[in-house]
Structure formats: structure tokens, C-alpha cells
């Protein structure tokens with residue numbers, strides 16, 4: 318039993334050390350995933366994913382996709398610490414009135430994850446992007 | 461009893477959910493958690509604040525599970541069903557069968573002990589993934605043994621009892637080198653000896669006691685989770701020592717319909733037999 322705890326603590330410490338070293342890189346998430354070309358790729362893949370999902374597509378039926386593409390690229394860039402300006406509306410304002418359900422939000426996140434994966438992001442990179450984007454979730458749901 | 465219990469519960473689930481939306485896309489993959497050995501949504505040994513299933517606030521879900529624990533001198537199997545409603549309430553039923561080794565079987569004249577567990581859990585607040593604070597739930601597990609020969613022989617006072625717990629669980633997206641970290645902390649008020657399999661209360665102590673239970677895990681990919689758990693235990697029976705439980709686990713979630721979990725468990729001394737370590741295997745099927 319003592320050896321079990323010792324072993325666990327040891328593994329956990331090794332783990333933390335390994336992580337601490339990796340976190341040292343001062344690079345922004347934007348640069349880490351590959352900068353602007355990757356922001357564009359994620360956005361195009363995301364639009365593609367949405368166009369193949371009946372449920373989520375319904376929300377975008379009347380959307381100006383060119384505008385959405387431009388604003389979403391900017392939004393991704395700014396959120397990940399890239400050198401851009403976001404010129405779109407607030408998350409609350411754009412998603413208000415759409416009555417987005419929790420299930421549809423989660424489906425959209427699945428689509429975004431697929432888009433990031435196809436753009437070549439590793440699993441840890443996908444998680445980091447999600448972490449920054451998920452912060453405004455409350456402003457998007459059931460508004 | 462076993463079949464009847466299962467039937468009533470599944471009927472209840474079917475009735476209440478027939479008119480409502482069912483979860484399939486619901487929550488993110490792997491966030492339904494596992495089936496806890498006593499039937500609640502959780503880790504393997506510890507009940508979590510998560511509700512069993514992928515339902516959101518507009519949906520219901522149901523799952524069935526089967527767990528086998530095979531340690532040095534004992535075997536425990538547990539089967540059950542859990543249903544969760546609108547990401548708010550979870551109901552569960554499990555039946556455990558505790559197989560005793562032949563030596564004890566001969567001495568006591570009992571080969572196996574069965575325990576039925578009805579569970580209920582309510583999510584108080586928080587969202588496992590998206591809120592800044594943890595998801596917090598409160599729950600109970602009502603347990604009853606089919607016979608009290610072994611329990612009373614060892615000095616237990618009762619053959620049924622109820623555990624109450626408060627659990628907090630949180631996923632931190634990308635926290636550890638980009639990997640999601642999940643942690644859980646549970647405070648449980650209990651009188652149960654070895655989860656209730658050896659009865660409730662005892663000659664050493666017959667009051668409710670607060671025990672702490674904890675888990676940490678890392679999502680290595682959307683499909684693989686590794687982690688460990690610790691479950692503190694009371695010590696109510698003066699003649700049989702009871703140890704805290706721990707495990708390290710690997711969980712595989714190929715999709716939102718299925719989960720397979722394997723763990724190495726260390727249960728310490730159980731009913732006079734020392735060093736009970738071995739393999740824990742669990743399967744959950746999500747029906748909707």
C-alpha cells in the first residue's frame with residue numbers, strides 16, 4: 318500500500334516536471350498551431366463541416382458566409398493570441414435570438430474539433446483552442 | 461428481486477423518457493464518465509458529480525453496465541442500469557454478487573453475498589467542462605443485503621443502510637501540456653463495511669462516519685483516459701480490519717455508445733484476507 322502511494326506520487330511528479338518544461342515556450346498558441354494559414358484552414362474546414370450537418374446548418378441558412386468566414390478567422394486569430402483585430406460583433410450579440418441548445422452547441426464543438434484535426438492540429442493543440450473559445454459559452458446558449 | 465428490480469427501473473425509464481428527446485450527440489465524448497461499482501455515474505470505485513450518460517438539459521439518457529473485480533481471494537460482480545434526466549437527476553440500480561473463497565464458504569456455510577443498491581443523484585450546480593467552478597452533485601445509495609449471516613457473524617449491526625455523498629468534479633481543458641485533466645473529490649457519510657457487503661455499523665463503531673474519496677485522470681486522446689482513485693473506508697468491525705481502496709485505471713471510449721475500463725485495484729485487507737489486489741474490468745453500454 319505504501320509502495321503504491323509512493324509509485325503514484327513519483328509518477329505524478331515526473332509528469333508535472335515534464336509538463337513544466339513544455340510550458341516554458343513563450344510562443345503564442347497562434348504561432349504554435351501554425352499562424353494565419355492554419356486559422357484559415359480551420360475556418361474553411363469548419364464551414365465545410367457545418368454544410369454537411371443538417372441540424373447545425375439550419376442555424377446558418379440565412380447567414381452571409383463570406384462575412385462569417387472573415388470574422389471567424391479574425392476571432393480565432395485574436396483568441397489564440399495572434400496579431401489581428403476582431404471587427405465582428407460580440408458573441409452575445411451574434412448568437413442572441415438563435416436559441417442555441419446545449420446539445421447543438423456540443424455538436425458544433427464536435428464539428429470544430431473535426432475542423433481543427435483536419436487542419437493538422439494535435440490533440441493538445443485542439444484542447445487549448447477549445448479552452449479559449451469555450452469561455453464565452455454562456456453568452457451563446459439559450460439566448 | 462433482482463429481475464423484478466431491474467424491470468421496474470427500466471420500465472420507469474422508458475415511461476419517463478418516451479416523450480422526450482434522447483441523448484446521442486449530447487455532451488462531449490468521454491464526459492459521461494464511467495459506471496461506478498455501486499451503480500452511480502462516476503469513476504470506478506468513487507461516485508462522481510457527473511451523471512451517467514450523455515444527456516443535456518433537454519435530453520434523457522440510459523445505460524447498462526457490468527463490472528467484474530477479481531482480486532486474490534474474492535470476486536465481485538456488479539450489474540446495473542442508470543438513467544439520467546435533463547442533466548439534472550440520475551437514478552440507478554445495481555446488484556452486486558460477492559463470491560467468497562471455498563475456505564470461508566465452508567466455515568460460514570455461505571458461498572456468495574448479494575447486495576442491491578438503489579441510487580439517486582442530483583446535480584446542484586456547475587458544468588463539468590464549461591463552468592469556471594466544478595460540477596457539484598449530491599447523492600445517496602440505499603443498500604440492502606439478501607442475507608446477513610456473514611455480516612452479523614463479523615459483528616455488523618444491520619443488513620441495510622444508506623450512504624450520502626457530496627461530489628465535486630471538474631475537467632480543465634488543455635491544462636496539462638494541452639491534455640485535459642479531470643479531478644473529483646467526494647465526501648461520503650457511511651456506515652457500510654466493505655461497501656455494505658459485510659453489513660452496516662459494527663461493534664467497533666456504529667455511527668455515520670465521513671470518508672473522503674478522490675480521483676484524477678488525464679484525457680490522452682478523445683478516446684483514452686488514464687487515472688487513479690482513492691477511497692477512504694471506515695473501520696467499524698473490531699475483529700476484521702478494513703483498508704482504504706485505490707486503483708489505477710485506463711478507460712476506452714470508442715464512441716458515445718460504449719465504454720470499456722480496466723483497472724488495477726488494491727483493496728488491502730478484505731474480510732480477514734490480506735493484500736487483495738487484482739483486476740477490475742467494466743463495460744458500459746449507453747442505450748440512448
Ligand code: HEM
Pocket residue numbers: 373376377379380381384385388389392404405406407411412415417421422423425426450451457
Ligand atoms: C465555440 C463556439 C463558437 C464560436 C467561437 C463562434 C464564433 C462566431 C463568430 C466569430 C461569428 C461571426 C460574428 C460576426 O459576424 O460578427 C459567429 C456567427 C455565427 N454563429 Fe457562432 N460561434 C460559436 C458557436 C456557435 C454555435 C454553437 C452556433 C449554432 C449552433 C453558432 C451559430 C452562428 C451563426 C448562425 C452565426 C451567423 C450569424 C449571422 O448570420 O449574422 N455559433 N460565430
